[in-house]
Amino acid sequence: MKIAVDIDGVLADQVGAALKVIENEYGHKYCKNDINRAHWTFEGRELWSEIGRLLADPEYTLGLPLIEGSQRGIKQLTGHEVFVVTARRQNAEGATKQWLNVHFPCLKDYYRARTGTKHKIPSDILVDDLDLNIVEFVKSHPERRGILFMHPWSINGTDIADYSAQVYYCPEWESVIGAIKDIDRAG
Ligand SMILES: [Mg+2]
Known part of the structure; x- marks a missing residue:
């Protein structure tokens, strides 16, 4: 099967790393459970724009920690x-590919797709931590399956519940592997 895997929130612990920087730079301490939606803001700042800014720095991008179990899972x-599908901007691509090469040398193919457009990448399965991406993906073809990698920010008021036959909710990599085995058997 063709399996598209998101980077941030699935392979890389982006939010964990960004929250550390926010604590150092702004003196605000937040934890992952505080990040209860994709468009989370603090003090009028959007977390995802902060992450975009941080990713432009190759040193930050190269130093990103792994999501637990991701190497074993892959x-x-x-x-x-x-293969990888990410909404990271082009200015982060060089450092991102280097990071992948260090931690996931077997992941060669790399696609960029903005949030909500990942369904345009040819794949049977999408593993992603945002419901917005999973819904568009499974909606685009009845045979497609979405694996929502669950974080406190994964659910954003989409109609994902209407696609329950196509969606798996997985809080860690072990259950992602279980879901993929399940899909493989059913196919
Ligand atoms: Mg993500």
Whole structure:
């Protein structure tokens, strides 16, 4: 099967890293549970614009920590066609590819797609941490399956519940692997 995997929130612990910088730069301490939606703001600042700014710095991007279990998970997917799809901007692409090469050398193919347009990438499965991406993906074809990697910001008032036959909710990598095995068996 073709499996598209998001980077931030699925392979890289982007929010964890950004919250550390926010604490150092602005002196505000937040935890992941505070980030209860995709467009979360603090003191009038949008978290995702802060992340965009941080990603423009190759040192930050190269130093991003991993989501627990992601390396082991990706290794378990050999036999499938696995590739990366990310909404990161072009200015982060060089450092992102270097980071992937260090931590996930088997992930060669790389697609950029803005949030809400990831369904345009040819794939059978999308693993992503935002409901907005999963809904558009499964909506675009009845055979497609979406795996929502659950974080406190993953649910954003979409109609994802209407697609329950196509969607798996997975809080960690072990259950992502379980879901993919399930999809493989059913197919
Ligand atoms: Mg993401």
